[in-house]
Amino acid sequence: MTEPLTETRFVELADAYGHVIARWPEAMRAQATEMARLPRMRAVLADAERLDGRLDLWKVDAPTPEFAARIVGARRSPLSRRARLWWSGIGIATALAGATAGSVAAATVLPASHAMSDDATAFGDLGQEN
Amino acid sequence: MSADDPDAGLVARIGQGDEAATRLLVNAKLPRLLALARRMLGDAAEAEDVAQETFLRAWRQAPRWRPGAARFDTWLHMVTLNLCRDRLRRRREATLPELPEQTDPALPADAAMDEAAQGRVVEAAISALPERQREAILLVHYQDLSNIAAADAMDISVEALESLLARGRRSLRATFAARDNRDD
Numbered sequence: 001m002t003e004p005l006t007e008t009r010f011v012e013l014a015d016a017y018g019h020v021i022a023r024w025p026e027a028m029r030a031q032a033t034e035m036a037r038l039p040r041m042r043a044v045l046a047d048a049e050r051l052d053g054r055l056d057l058w059k060v061d062a063p064t065p066e067f068a069a070r071i072v073g074a075r076r077s078p079l080s081r082r083a084r085l086w087w088s089g090i091g092i093a094t095a096l097a098g099a100t101a102g103s104v105a106a107a108t109v110l111p112a113s114h115a116m117s118d119d120a121t122a123f124g125d126l127g128q129e130n
Numbered sequence: 131m132s133a134d135d136p137d138a139g140l141v142a143r144i145g146q147g148d149e150a151a152t153r154l155l156v157n158a159k160l161p162r163l164l165a166l167a168r169r170m171l172g173d174a175a176e177a178e179d180v181a182q183e184t185f186l187r188a189w190r191q192a193p194r195w196r197p198g199a200a201r202f203d204t205w206l207h208m209v210t211l212n213l214c215r216d217r218l219r220r221r222r223e224a225t226l227p228e229l230p231e232q233t234d235p236a237l238p239a240d241a242a243m244d245e246a247a248q249g250r251v252v253e254a255a256i257s258a259l260p261e262r263q264r265e266a267i268l269l270v271h272y273q274d275l276s277n278i279a280a281a282d283a284m285d286i287s288v289e290a291l292e293s294l295l296a297r298g299r300r301s302l303r304a305t306f307a308a309r310d311n312r313d314d
Contacts, residue, residue, distance in 0.1 A: 058252035
């Protein structure tokens, strides 16, 4: 059963969530919308709205289309940056080995234990975030 | 992912390698996640790094995502928040200031601040809040998360979230009031 909304609680909710009742706890919204018709509660919401309006002045730039495309592109590329660096390191090592020893096939020097981690990223191995 | 998660279908398609679904998710989520990181870190380049890392994790997570308590959108916010916290912690450990210097922006001579200057005043005031109050306000006011989603993302109770919001907003009111009185 929904707890009855008191005027004190209405003020608390406006203090915490601001003047947009849609942001308030779902169970309180219907009663709050009713109560918001009272002049005293309208004043409470108007006060909260002044603060909300001020907060809205802080805007940040939207992502550029190029950045968004880069993120989509990262989904297509199966290799992370660290993995690519790792593979390029193997290539260089192989070339050097080839220069000194004559002929070493790159594929044969890759140890099985170096299988690429699904979680390898530029920032290190990353686990599930639950 | 809760049963009524609006992103459930999209996440399942991404898990199957659907590129159109990938684009849809990026278009839908990137602006909000980037904005959160930008407001948390105060640095555009670092915010891009965090947003990119969040999506890299999402791509890996999608094929193995299983229904659970939180929505995918909440999970994305939690990842972004944690990545930002890590960076802020590293800044503190490196004895650098937690945020780029937040000066109290000077008023233009005619005292009629343009919108960008007023935005910087708000940024400075929010950046000066204690970390948890700042996060609560960013998640509820700017990210428009529900109280339950914001509390989940911060791993706190709804009651604790409400307390952080109320204290944060009270602080901001006092900061703005003091500033307005000084300017009068």
